[in-house]
Amino acid sequence: MSQTTLTTLSPDWPCQVKSPGNPDWERTATRWLRDLLPARYAGYSTLTRHPALLARHAQLQLQYEMRAVQVAMTTSRAELPTMGMVEAVIENTIRLYAVELEQLSRLARGVRLVTEALVATTTSPRRR
DSSP: OHHHHHHHHSTTSOTTSOOTTSTTHHHHHHHHHHHHSOGGGGGOHHHHHOHHHHHHHHHHHHHHHHHHHHHHHHHHHHHTGGGTOOHHHHHHHHHHHHHHHHHHHHHHHHHHHHHHHHHHHHHHHHHO
C-alpha cells in the first residue's frame, strides 16, 4: 500500500486517472491509457480487458514516439533545407519537436506510475 500511496503523491501522476484504491480508478486508468494509443487499438479487446497489458503497450508506443521525435529533431537541420524550408521554419520546427519531446517524456513518466500501480493491484491477491 505504501508504494501505491507514493505513486499517487507524485506530480507525474496523470490528473485524468483516479488514485488507486478509489472506486473506478482502473477504469479511469484504462481510458487514459487507451487515449494515448492510436485509435485503431481501441478495437483490441485483449488490451482493453487487461489494463496492465494496455499500460505496457502504451509504454512501448511512447518510447517509439519519443525516438521518432528525437530523429526528426536531430535531422531537421540537414534534411529540411533540401525540402526548401527556410531557416525560420527549421528553427520553429526544432522548437516544436523539443516541446513535443518534453510532453512525451511527461506522459511516459505518468504511464510508468500507472503501470506500477496496475501491476501492484493485479499481483497483490496472488501474494496473499
